Amino acid sequence: MRTDSSANTASSATKHSVRKAVIPAAGLGTRFIPATKAMPKEMLPVVDKPAIQYVVEEAVRAGLENVLMITGRNKRPLEDHFDGVPLLEQTLEKKGDHERLADVRRASELADIHYLRQGDAKGLGHAVLRGKLYVGGEPFAVLLGDDLIDEQDELLSRMIEVQAATGGSVVALIEVDPSEVSSYGCADIQAVEGEDYVKINELVEKPQPADAPSNLAIIGRYVLHPAVFDVLEETGPGRGGEIQLTDALQTLANSDAEGGGVYGVVFRGNRYDTGDKLSYLKAVVKLASERDDLGPDLRAWLKDFVQSGV
Numbered sequence: 663m664r665t666d667s668s669a670n671t672a673s674s675a676t677k678h679s680v681r682k683a684v685i686p687a688a689g690l691g692t693r694f695i696p697a698t699k700a701m702p703k704e705m706l707p708v709v710d711k712p713a714i715q716y717v718v719e720e721a722v723r724a725g726l727e728n729v730l731m732i733t734g735r736n737k738r739p740l741e742d743h744f745d746g747v748p749l750l751e752q753t754l755e756k757k758g759d760h761e762r763l764a765d766v767r768r769a770s771e772l773a774d775i776h777y778l779r780q781g782d783a784k785g786l787g788h789a790v791l792r793g794k795l796y797v798g799g800e801p802f803a804v805l806l807g808d809d810l811i812d813e814q815d816e817l818l819s820r821m822i823e824v825q826a827a828t829g830g831s832v833v834a835l836i837e838v839d840p841s842e843v844s845s846y847g848c849a850d851i852q853a854v855e856g857e858d859y860v861k862i863n864e865l866v867e868k869p870q871p872a873d874a875p876s877n878l879a880i881i882g883r884y885v886l887h888p889a890v891f892d893v894l895e896e897t898g899p900g901r902g903g904e905i906q907l908t909d910a911l912q913t914l915a916n917s918d919a920e921g922g923g924v925y926g927v928v929f930r931g932n933r934y935d936t937g938d939k940l941s942y943l944k945a946v947v948k949l950a951s952e953r954d955d956l957g958p959d960l961r962a963w964l965k966d967f968v969q970s971g972v
C-alpha cells in the first residue's frame with residue numbers, strides 16, 4: 663500500500679455541495695425469486711417498512727431531498743409507496759388512528775422523488791447514466807435501492823465531505839472475507855496522508871479470490887463527480903454483458919482530468935444487502951430486536967430458540 667499526498671491539492675476540484683440522489687432500483691432481483699417474481703425486491707418489508715424507504719430516509723438525513731429513482735417493469739409499487747393514499751388517510755383520520763396516519767404520510771412527504779424507467783436493465787452503469795439530465799453538472803450521490811445502512815452508522819455525509827475535499831468520486835468500502843470478494847467490486851487502495859479516506863488505484867468487478875487486489879469490497883453508496891456520465895457513455899458492456907459502474911470508475915481512477923480520481927471511505931458499521939436472502943433476514947432480526955415495541959419479546963424468543971439447539 664503506497665501513500666498519496668496529492669488528494670488535498672486537487673485545486674481544479676469542482677466544489678458543489680451535493681443536493682441530488684440517484685437511486686437505481688431497476689434490477690430484476692433474481693436472487694430473491696419467487697418473492698420478486700411480481701414484486702420489486704426494494705418493497706420487501708424490513709420489519710414494517712419497505713427496504714426502499716430506509717434508503718430514501720438515509721438520503722434525506724444526508725441533506726439530499728431531490729431524488730431520482732430509476733425503475734422498470736414491475737416497479738410500480740415503488741411509486742405507489744411514496745404517493746399519498748387519500749382513502750386510507752381519510753379512514754385512519756376518521757378512526758382517530760393518528761400514529762398509523764403519520765406512518766402513511768411520512769413516506770409521501772419524505773422527499774421530492776422523480777421516477778425514470780431504465781428501459782432495458784443493461785446494468786448499474788446504464789441505470790446511473792439514465793440520471794444524466796436530472797443531475798446536470800453537479801456531484802451527486804448514488805444509493806442502491808437494495809443496500810441498507812444502519813441509521814446509527816453515519817456514512818453518506820462523510821462521503822460527501824470527501825468528495826468536496828478531493829473533487830473526485832467517492833465509493834464506500836467494507837472489509838469482507840476473501841472468499842466473498844467474487845460477489846463485489848473489489849479495490850486496490852493507497853493511503854492518503856493524514857486522512858481517514860483512501861485513494862483507489864484499481865477496481866475489479868467480481869474477481870475470483872485469487873485475482874482480487876484486496877478484501878475491500880464496494881458497497882452500494884457512491885458520491886460521484888458528473889464526469890462519470892461522459893465516461894459511462896463510452897463504457898461498453900463488461901462483466902455479465904452489463905454496463906458496469908465499476909468499469910467507469912476504474913477509468914476515472916486513472917484520469918488526471920477534472921473530475922478524475924476515485925477515493926474510498928471504509929465503512930465499519932452495519933450494512934445489509936436486502937436482495938440477498940440471508941443478509942435480508944439478518945437485517946429484519948437486527949432492526950426488530952432494537953425496537954422498543956418488538957425487541958424485548960423477540961430477544962427473549964431468540965434466546966430460547968438458540969438454547970433449544972435447533
Ligand code: UTP
Binds near residue numbers: 686687786808
Ligand atoms: P444487483 O447486482 O443486485 O442486480 O444490482 P439485481 O438484478 O437487482 O438483483 P439480482 O442480483 O438479480 O438478485 C445492484 C443494484 O443496481 C440496480 C439494482 O436495482 C440494484 O439496486 N440495477 C441493476 C439497476 O437499476 N439496473 C440494472 O440494469 C441492474
